Amino acid sequence: MLQMPSKAKAEEFVDDMFRFLFPVVSGVEQGYYASELALIRLQGKLQELFLPIRDQFDVGCVDVTERFFDALPDIHQRLLKDAQACFDGDPAAQYIEEVILTYPGFFAIFVYRLSHQLFKCEVPIVPRLFSEYAHSKTGIDIHPGASIGDHFCIDHGTGIVVGETCNIGDHVKLYQGVTLGALSVSKDLASVKRHPTIEDHVVIYSGTTILGGDTVIGEHSIIGGNVWLTESIEPHSTVYTKASVSVRQKEKKV
Known part of the structure; x- marks a missing residue:
């Protein structure tokens, strides 16, 4: 039987990454050393998630992990543009932090940006675990293979x-x-x-x-x-x- 990555660990990674990229979610601003430690832990969690499917990779788990985290600054900048688009497009939004913290559409976009990067790295299964987690939480179903530009806005979204x-x-x-x-x-x-x-x-x-x-x-x-x-x-x-x-x-x- 083909081994599958842990669904629970995939969901945990997504939530941890959300808190890492957007400290407003946890309400705790991390210092430099705490951020570095959190980043190392996230890298370890991603590699652990890859372990059951490592034999299906064209390249090693470590290489894919490095490519993913090298892309993280760009993903973060694109997500900030998405948050700004959601804020600008909704008269009810009073703060951009409100969009990040409470809008299901933004969370679905966040998960899409992560899963799309893994999809581009040809990682099996894991991108779909990410996208289905967002689907279950928000009612928004974005396939990781879709190509989506900057300043993407989802209003309500269900x-x-x-x-x-x-x-x-x-x-x-x-x-x-x-x-x-x-x-x-x-x-x-x-x-x-x-x-x-x-x-x-x-x-x-x-x-x-x-x-x-x-x-x-x-x-x-x-x-x-x-x-x-x-x-x-x-x-x-x-x-x-x-x-x-x-x-x-x-x-x-x-």
């Missing part, structure tokens, strides 16, 4: 699905219930681009479904709520559905 081969540009905002999915789930299409491309500065409102690897949503477009799209949209477009509302009044009794 029910969002972003597929493996989805490409998302910079300054994109998604609301709850958005699905960026595939037209077909055939297994023989696993290596084909199946999910849509969302270009820069696009806003997609709640309940919208966009499907297909050839579907491109042009930059600076706005996609309204409850839209179903399987074809490309030109840049600077606005797409919406017309709702028809009828109110039937009861006849008054004489």
Whole structure:
């Protein structure tokens, strides 16, 4: 039987990394030596997580760990841009620390950034353990293989699905219930681009479904709520559905 990494240890690593990168979560600011010690512990925990699958690596666990932690400063900077985008995009947010501490959308983005780095390193299983942990906590399902640019904002977020081969540009905002999915789930299409491309500065409102690897949503477009799209949209477009509302009044009794 194929050995699997520990789900509990994967979740523990994610939570520890969140507290390390964002001390506001724990409320304790660490000094230099405490931070160095925490970093060493995190490196050890990641290598321990890799142990059951070390034989499946093209390179050694130590090499992958080093690549991951070398990328951590860049991941942190990108996450700060994401937090700023969430803050700027939500009138209800009063502090950027509030976004980091309480917004499920930001937590889902944080986990995506970690899992995507491991996905790029061709680490098996672990990226999905990370993403499914975020899914279970937030209701937001972002595949580690998706490519997502800077200043990514998720507002509310519950029910969002972003597929493996989805490409998302910079300054994109998604609301709850958005699905960026595939037209077909055939297994023989696993290596084909199946999910849509969302270009820069696009806003997609709640309940919208966009499907297909050839579907491109042009930059600076706005996609309204409850839209179903399987074809490309030109840049600077606005797409919406017309709702028809009828109110039937009861006849008054004489």
